[in-house]
Amino acid sequence: MGQQITRRAVLLSGAAVIAMATFASAQVTLFPEVEEAMARAAAMDWATPESERGGLYLVAQFDSSGPDAWDAAAHPLVYITSESYDNDNPDRTIAGGFAGFHLIDGYSKQVVAEFIAVTTPETGGMRAGPHGVNVSPDGRWAYVGWSEIDDSPTQYTSYVAIVNMQTLKIDKLLKQESLYQGQLRAQRLHHIQSWRDVDGNDRTVLQWGFGANGGPHHILDPNDDNRVVRSITYDDVQVMGHPYTTPSPDGKTLYVSIGSPELREAPFKGAGIAKVDLEYGTVTNIMEVGNHPIGITHDVDGRFTYVVDGSNSLVYKIDNDTDEVVGHTSAGVAGPYGIAMNWDESLIFTVGKGEGTHNRGAVLGVVNAKPFTSYTGLRQQPIFMGGSASSLDHAILHPDPKVNELWVSNMKGWETIVLDIDTFEPSDWIKTPNGGDTHSGGFVRYAPDFTGELLVDMGGPKSESIRELIRQAKAAG
Structure with a gap:
């Protein structure tokens, strides 16, 4: 790539972080800080009633x-x-x-930095690396x-690191x-999404669990030392799904x-x-959305919500004024997972992961948003990536309409794959810096002083400036 990649690494041992390491070559300098970090965590008044109710605990403060x-000046996006x-x-x-994340320049498509967490050989290995990653x-x-595996391959401890960008x-x-x-359960961290609430407060939700047995989820305040302001548990939303x-x-x-292993396999x-009201905690249930609801996105004005059903390979459309399902259509792929819309919100892209089947999907499907039906404007579907x-x-x-791309994560591969929306063909295959797999992602804009803004993530546009660009594109037809 013709440049040096900045890397930060953490070496782990069992259930504790034992060192911080910084390296740009094979030479590693260790800074053991564990006891101090755990002592700082014990002295902090970090816990809240909601963190305790949802079972999220501070292990170490560095x-x-x-x-x-x-x-950031050289790579503003x-x-x-x-x-x-x-x-x-x-x-x-x-x-x-190993587990971590990396940053890719939004225009040159070069990897510019990475953060890696590595298990040392004596720990016995990892139970799972990261899936979702996001920023505040x-x-x-x-x-x-x-x-990380604890005493046996069936016992593990699940962590989330909050990293200074x-x-x-x-x-x-x-x-x-x-x-x-009635029993203790340690879920694995899966997805993370961030947004600003109706009062302008920054929020990040940590989403735990896999399959059709998710939860709890924890909503953090990034500007209040990342404390938990609300937990969403089984008591709030029973039988939480993916x-x-x-x-x-x-x-x-x-x-x-809303889901469960039983509902995923049910004949109906x-x-x-x-819908969880974030101010009052009240819940509105919208039922008969397939057997295994996974990807969820919305149009920018919040009139409709679109949900993929991984079991039946369908996309559902919900009217948010009436909280009713108003239609469903084929996702165009087997086992859809993720979902995204194009710039004028005329098309819906479904990600063919093969959820619940082979789990090796390598394709995207295209659905007409209006009318809500399969898209027939391509000579063949799905799109092989x-x-x-x-x-x-x-x-x-991608948050630049002139670029007009979708960036696709690749859970069993070793590239981020870019789709050119103008041609409906893949255009770039961005290799991961260590040959690992990717899952989820988001675009962030930075000023030279690292003042930043999350623009778009796996849930769709998160910045009002991007939403306004989409409204203009819709108005232009």
Whole structure:
């Protein structure tokens, strides 16, 4: 790539972070800080009634200050995506389990920085690397999770690191464990989304769990030391399904899937979507949204919500004024997972992951948003993404309408794959820096002083400036 990539790494041992390391070459300098970090965490008044109710705990508090880890002036638009080890790439450069994220320049498509967490050989390995990764609405903090094996391969501890995006150093290490139906349950961190609520408060939601058995979810205040302001648990939304939780464009409500392993396999379409009012905590259930609701997105004005059903390969349309399902159509792919819209919101793209089937999908489908039906403007569908495409999962709209691209994460491959929306063909295959896989992502705009703004993530546009551009595109037809 003709440039040096800035890297920050964390070495782990069992259930504790034991060192911080900074390296731009093979030479590693260690700064053991664990005891001090855990002592700082114990002394902090970080916990809230909601963090305790939802089972999220502060493990360690680090000093994340330091020099800039990358040049925001040279890379004002970056794409953040995770990197992990769960693929069969023979050219992976890190042995064993690892977890982290990397930043890609939104225009040159070069990797400019990375953060990596690595397990040392004696730990016994990782249970899971990261899936979702995201930043706070102001771009100050990144959130990335992983799970480590404890006493046996069936026992694990799940963490989320809150990383300073300017220095790429860990600020906090949190872990999740909570009561579920009378027993302790440690879920793995899956997705993260961020937004500004109706009162202008920055919010980030950590979404835990896999399959059709999600929760709890924790809503953090990034400007109040990332404390938990609300937990969403089984007591709030019973039988929570896949953890693909998306805020409404106005920031008033959070859309949470209703599901379970039993509903996923049921002969009737009995799953649904719960609308959680973020001010009052009241819940409105919208039922008969397939058997396995996963990807959720909204048009920019919040009139309609679109949901993919991974079991039946359908897309559902919800009228948000009446909270009723007003239509469904084929997703055009087997086992859809992620969902995104184009600039004038005339088209819906579904990500063919093969959820619930082969789980090796490498295609995108296209659906007409209005009329709500299959798109027939292509000679053939679905769109094959090529390269290392395998188990594709999320599509994120590039925030520059002149670029007109979707960036697609690649859970079993080792590239971020770019779709040219003008031609409906893949145009770029951006290799991960260590040959690992990716899952989820978002575009962030930075000023030279690292003042930032999250523009678009897996849930859709998160910036009002981007929403206004989409409204203009819709008005222009």
